[in-house]
Amino acid sequence: MKKTLLKFAGIGLLFVYSFFSGRYLASLFSLPSSSTETAASSEAVENWGLGFQKDGTRPTANATIDELKKYNAHYAADTNKKKIYLTFDCGYENGNTGKILDTLKTHHAKATFFVVGNFITSNPELVKRIHKEGHIVGNHTYHHPDMSKIATKEAFEKELKDVETAYKQLTGEKMTRFYRPPQGKYSISNLKMAKETGYHTFFWSLAYVDWYADKQPTKEEAFKKLLPRIHPGAIVLLHNTSSTNGSILDELLTRWEDMGYHFYSLEEFAAS
Numbered sequence: 001m002k003k004t005l006l007k008f009a010g011i012g013l014l015f016v017y018s019f020f021s022g023r024y025l026a027s028l029f030s031l032p033s034s035s036t037e038t039a040a041s042s043e044a045v046e047n048w049g050l051g052f053q054k055d056g057t058r059p060t061a062n063a064t065i066d067e068l069k070k071y072n073a074h075y076a077a078d079t080n081k082k083k084i085y086l087t088f089d090c091g092y093e094n095g096n097t098g099k100i101l102d103t104l105k106t107h108h109a110k111a112t113f114f115v116v117g118n119f120i121t122s123n124p125e126l127v128k129r130i131h132k133e134g135h136i137v138g139n140h141t142y143h144h145p146d147m148s149k150i151a152t153k154e155a156f157e158k159e160l161k162d163v164e165t166a167y168k169q170l171t172g173e174k175m176t177r178f179y180r181p182p183q184g185k186y187s188i189s190n191l192k193m194a195k196e197t198g199y200h201t202f203f204w205s206l207a208y209v210d211w212y213a214d215k216q217p218t219k220e221e222a223f224k225k226l227l228p229r230i231h232p233g234a235i236v237l238l239h240n241t242s243s244t245n246g247s248i249l250d251e252l253l254t255r256w257e258d259m260g261y262h263f264y265s266l267e268e269f270a271a272s
Contacts, residue, residue, distance in 0.1 A: 045148040048075075048184030048203050055228040059205055068203075071191035076205035077233030077269055082261040085235045085269055086111035087204065089140060089180065090119045094213065096246035097126050101133060103249040109263035111135050112202070113240070114180040117142035120166040131171050136266060138178035139163045139199070148185045156193045178202055178266055200270050204237035206230060211239045219248050223255075230256055235266075 050059040058076050065078050077083060088100065090113050097113075104111055113130050115137055120127050130137055141147060142162040150156045160179060167175040179199040181190065186201070194201045208225040210217060222244050230236075238245050253263070 043187050043189060045185060045187050048181075048186070050205065050207075052229055056231055058231045058233060059229070061203070061205070068191075068201075071188075071201065072195045072199070073191050073201035073203070074235065074269065075203035076231075076235055077272075079233040082232050082259070083234075083264045084230065084256060084261050085233075085264055085266050086238070087138070087180070087202065087235060087266070088113045088238050088240045089211075090115045090240045091140075091144060092119060092241060093123045093126060094241050094243075096243055097123075097130075097240045099246040100240060100249055101129060101135075103253065104135070105133060106250065107253045107257070107263065109253060110265040111263075112138045112178060112266045114138040114140035114178070114202075115163070115167075116140045116144045116182075117163050117166055120163065120170060124170050127167070127170060131173065136176050136178060137167060138180060138202070138266075139175060140180050141182055142166075144182045146183065146185050147181050147190055148187045150190075153193050153196070156190065157197050160194075160197060160199065176267070178270070200266075202235060202266065204235045206234045207237035210242040210245055213241055213243075216242060216244045219244065222248055223252070226252060227255060227259075230259065230261065235269075 046062050048062060050061050052059045061075050063073075063075075065074070065076065068074055077085070086104070086109060088097075088111060090097070113135060115127065127137060139160050140163070141159040143159065145159065147156065147159065150159070164175045167173070177197075177199045179194050179201050180203070181201065184203060191201055206226065206229050208217065208222060210222070226236075238249075
């Protein structure tokens with residue numbers, strides 16, 4: 001009888017040990033209940049992402065064209081025409097923007113440069129040149145924060161309006177109200193705030209890892225992504241800091257042209 005009780009006691013202790021150790025291990029290796037929630041809010045926060053299914057066709061994304069349209073937000077044009085919309089994100093200057101502008105002039109291509117506040121104040125002549133040559137200067141926020149963590153409309157608007165003010169002081173012109181969220185991080189409330197402030201939000205349908213200044217892709221690596229994945233109505237995101245982009249852009253645009261594509265401005269996109 002004593003042996004039987006001891007046997008059952010041992011089984012019970014083993015069960016308890018297994019239960020709690022299992023819970024402990026689960027706590028170590030399980031994911032949070034939602035990786036898209038901020039500490040301040042339960043609203044879903046998204047990182048813009050794409051899914052390429054077939055070469056030459058528009059990728060899938062976090063949201064459809066129609067879903068985004070409700071908030072004056074866009075990631076590609078809904079068209080079968082071979083249109084490309086070139087955009088550049090400008091966090092700082094390291095000698096490539098001038099080359100990019102030279103190439104755009106050669107190809108008679110108009111682009112949108114999404115700039116942060118520091119880019120305007122540190123590179124006034126470049127910003128003036130971008131404007132003078134007929135390109136759009138868009139808003140990439142003043143400090144490049146994670147905008148999805150900004151809860152109040154006042155703080156959200158300030159990040160945009162401070163860029164507008166710097167641009168107006170430099171050029172004497174009002175900034176075109178085109179906005180790109182830093183790092184592609186956003187929430188539905190962000191999209192609503194941007195729309196209420198009079199902005200169009202632009203994501204992208206084609207990009208590649210070109211932003212690490214000390215780890216630039218080779219020409220072959222860049223073309224492997226950018227040539228087969230181009231598609232009708234593409235909004236292309238490139239970074240002005242990329243030395244690869246500075247060196248390949250002329251050939252890249254030529255090869256896209258050889259594929260039958262033409263370059264259009266986001267102003268034409270927003271007006272359509």
